[in-house]
Amino acid sequence: MALVDYPSSDEDKHNGNDQDTTTTTTTTSQAATGNLKRKRERERERENENEDENPNGLPPLPSKFHDLYASTSRVSTRDDPSLHGGRKRVTPHIEGNWPTHLYIEWYPANAEYKLLSKLISNLKGLPLEGPSKLHSFLISDLGAPLPLHISLSRPIGFGTEQKDAFVISLGTAMQSSGFRPFEFAFSGLDWVANFENTRWFLILRIQKPEYDSLNKLLHVCNTAVQDYGQPPLYAKASATSTSDNTAKSPKWPKQETSKNRSSAEDSKAYWSNLQDVSGAFHISIAWTLGPPNKDLLALTKSVSTDNFQDVAQIRVNIQEIKAKVGNAVTNMPLHMNIQEATGLFSF
Template sequence: MALVDYASSGEDDELEVAQTSITTDESPSIPNSKRKREDDAGGILDLPPLPSRFHDLYASTTRISTRDNPDLHGGRRRAVPHIEGNWPTHIYIEWYPSTTEYTSLEKLISTVKDGLPSGDDILKIHSFLTSDLGAPLPLHVSLSRPVGFATEQKDSFVNSLERAIKSSGIRPFNTAFSSLDWVANFENTRWFLVKRLEKPSSDGLNKLLHVSNTVVQEYGQPPLYTKPSPVTNHIGTSKGSSESSKSRHKRISPGTAPLNHNWSHMEDFTDAFHISIAWTLGAPNQELLDLTASAATDYLKDISQISIKISEIKAKVGNAVTNLPLRTNIVEGKSLFGF
């Protein structure tokens, strides 16, 4: 992450951090046969996705300024100030929708955007689906808050997290979208249009969060979610789930966490897991809430059919991204977390 990189909801506020080969009219002239292939019936099929590690090679952004300059980032302000010698760190799940899935999500966002009066910069909606140049971007599910480590800690932290994931016994799983909400960051300086995630049958999201929170707390960092949850702005309701920025946590020396963790001690934060798809600088008014509720109904069928496969998590420390795959086989004996 560049020093003044204003991360997505996944990387700066809820982080969530958080991409397929979609081309634009400005793309270089490449024959369609190079981009796509046809099936036996003559239909167009998407090319296989690139390995996730390929995208990690381009995970950083260009450093534009050494100061917090919202004018360079659509009015966004850094939620976590940069400290010299501190390595910004984030643990997350990265998801690359297919072309069809991108199209469904883009239609939903466009419907909301097109229904708003023009000229209101505060409520102007910005999509997380593509960059300013039209390049598709990955989406994220956060497993940690934006935290920071000193140089002497960062490698040890990644190693500890890798060992914990390997020994946890958590296997790849699928989840899907549920409700559509608007939620704010800690400072109420940005609002995010998010798709909540359903609880997987394996409860994998809560287990991954439990492992992540356990490790970051060993290093004196706050966990991602705490209870009770403060109020957020649900579509059609007034309550939601979010992090508490005022919580305090007991520091544990790295490597001294109990080895007999049990999932029965794990809290359920299912209502908090989400993927952010758009953002705005202002709190949504009733008109925007009504537009969003209507769009959610119109595209409910398409969006609900999207399946999100989770087979690895990522730890980004500075500009370095470490892939941590979930185990695909069962290891006999008790794991670090008693699973």
């Protein structure tokens, strides 16, 4: 059956109001266009405000993404300093030995990279040659920004049978200790040598953060590596030193305590050998093969005095530490819930 098209009883009424409807539609369209224009202007303003921090206008990549590219591919099976700017391997490669490093990683924002690059550029004004030539840690050979680090261990190594157990042990200690995120600032510019005096580093000194978080993180890491026979970082000799001339702390207290000992006593014993090595914490931003000469030291002091104000305003927020074993990187996040973070501050 065919459908019949009945005329609308309101047809004449609608036809009579065509002009009013057109006027209303035009006004509505203009208002919508104006709102869209204002919205786009606000978006452009936000983009301009965030340009220094994120020039691409994209959300930051997750920390684990960078870990996928934590190491470059090997281009030689032998130690060849010519491939690494003259650097020599301090610890020889041994088959079955997994090089390990514990550290905090920092990816500066674009504006922060510019401030740090300016510091290095001020020092590159000197005619440095040979071992004194300054190499930046800020960018790769291809010009890509690189992460910066705070070391929480020396370069150490584990056998295949130990590496997984060590990572689990460190992760358990981190969770039990109840660390929470913290921030720190920089206090100055300086030069330090590595343990073997084979390289010198231009560094940013770090102010002691609230709750002494860096010293406590180092204490947990040092205790963990010593349990596996590895040397600690920045440890001072003490009256209770062991044969390797460093004091060992008791292991982190277990969940179940003895009848004669409370968990608070166990926690106090664990932190009994906590040392203040705040002056040793730093972030390296450049390096040389030889010690800095007098002119470079004098210029560094001048730059630290006259051009460090903006860098001193930077605040670095720490959310996790990393354990790199071979090319595998394990992220160990700090507690986000303050109520959970009772272990670290319970004594």
